[in-house]
Amino acid sequence: MTAVRISVIIPAHRAEGSIGPAIASVLEQGRPDVEVIVVDDASPDATAEAARAAAAAAPDRVHVLSLDANAGVSAARTAGLARARGEIIAFLDADDVQLPGFLDTVDRALTADVDAVVVGRRVRTGSQVREEASRRQGLLTGPEAARAAMRDAITPFPWDKAFRRELLGTEPFPRGVHRFEDLAGVIVALSRARTVRSLPAPLVEYRISPGSLTWGRVPERAERDAALGFVRTHLPPAVREGAAQDMAVLHLLLTVLIAQSAALSGTGADGSRAVLSACRRDLSARVLPAALRTSPAAGIAAALLLARPRLFAAAVRGRTRRRYGGAARG
Known part of the structure; x- marks a missing residue:
């Protein structure tokens, strides 16, 4: 055998x-x-x-x-x-499905000192198909890759990656968290790698449907905090000590994602406004310059949420309809 x-x-x-x-x-x-x-x-x-x-x-x-x-x-x-x-x-x-060549590609890419591989993806929404990849490409150290993931420059998904087993440990993802657990686990696993190879080739097809969890439920702020706590607890000390600003940007990014989900939800105007208000209180304008430098889309969204929450909600709904069509329904 x-x-x-x-x-x-x-x-x-x-x-x-x-x-x-x-x-x-x-x-x-x-x-x-x-x-x-x-x-x-x-x-x-x-x-x-x-x-x-x-x-x-x-x-x-x-x-x-x-x-x-x-x-x-x-x-x-x-x-x-x-x-x-x-x-x-x-x-x-x-x-979802792996596309032809995924397994061979990641196997070849995991050379002697490479412990994790990131690939691109094909996103299918009904008849619409587009290709996407992480903004950071090439070879990175594990800490560099983890910090890139905190800044949204490497995707938060586990399914467009391959890991040497030892990176995952015995607790690869936070339990009891139903949103942001992917990102938390990916950041910690990448932080343990010697080297990470990021490739643009689309080798996984991500299929979005109206039943996807991403579209159906507004994440709790407690889930954001649990995911951030998992990252803080499990990051190697040397990485954690140098990543304070990256953690602040990550907090901003997750808060914006909660607000985006609220803007798309079918919970009613009052419920949506309550979540948006809570997210605005959680944001710190002091983090905006760092976010605009390292994750411009999240920084702009956060600035808009702080200044014009109704315009933020309208912009989220419009962008989502353009990108995802019917799958954007809450």
């Missing part, structure tokens, strides 16, 4: 219609040294059955775990990591 080099972990909840293509996108790359671990997070539909049906094509390479109770994506990924045998770990969401 071929030794497992790469483990692809797929957390799944209510994914009976998409889990089959997700699994197939990994298997069709033809790597006998790759395993797929699907973690069904106590789905009430036929997600587990659909995953097992897809696994029948490669029963020695696809493993389906079922959690007894819904625990959230962080717990599902952690359960998959505990089962994984590969020295390289990649994550994939159950409604």
Whole structure:
């Protein structure tokens, strides 16, 4: 039997219609040294059955775990990591697919001193498709990559990356947090790397639908604070001591994301205004110059939120309709 080099972990909840293509996108790359671990997070539909049906094509390479109770994506990924045998770990969401060449590309990119790889993505919203990539490209030290992620210059997603297993530890993501947990885990993992290679090639297709969690719920400010606390707790001390300004920019970025979700939500005008007001109170104008230098889009959004919250909300809704169409509904 071929030794497992790469483990692809797929957390799944209510994914009976998409889990089959997700699994197939990994298997069709033809790597006998790759395993797929699907973690069904106590789905009430036929997600587990659909995953097992897809696994029948490669029963020695696809493993389906079922959690007894819904625990959230962080717990599902952690359960998959505990089962994984590969020295390289990649994550994939159950409604997305890896594109041909993902596995070979990240394997080649993980040379002797490179511990993590970032790739580009293809974003599909219905019939609309566009390609995106992190702003920072090339080789970075782990601390440089972590600070770039804090400034939104490296994407917050785990599914467009591959990590050497030791970067993830035993607690790769904060538990009990349902937004921003991805970014927190990515920042900490990158901070532990010797070198990170960032590539522009779009090798994952991210599929946005009206049912996506991103569009359906306004994050709690407590979730932002929990994610920031996870980063502060788990960053290596040498990185944490030099990243105070980056942490302040990260706080601003997450606060803007909460405000954007509120502007898009269907919670009603009063609820939306209450969240926007709370976010404005959380923002510090002193951070704006640093944000404008390192993450211009977030800095401009924060400045607009502070000065003209109604205009901020209108701008968010207009931009989202242009980029995502029907998927932008709350």
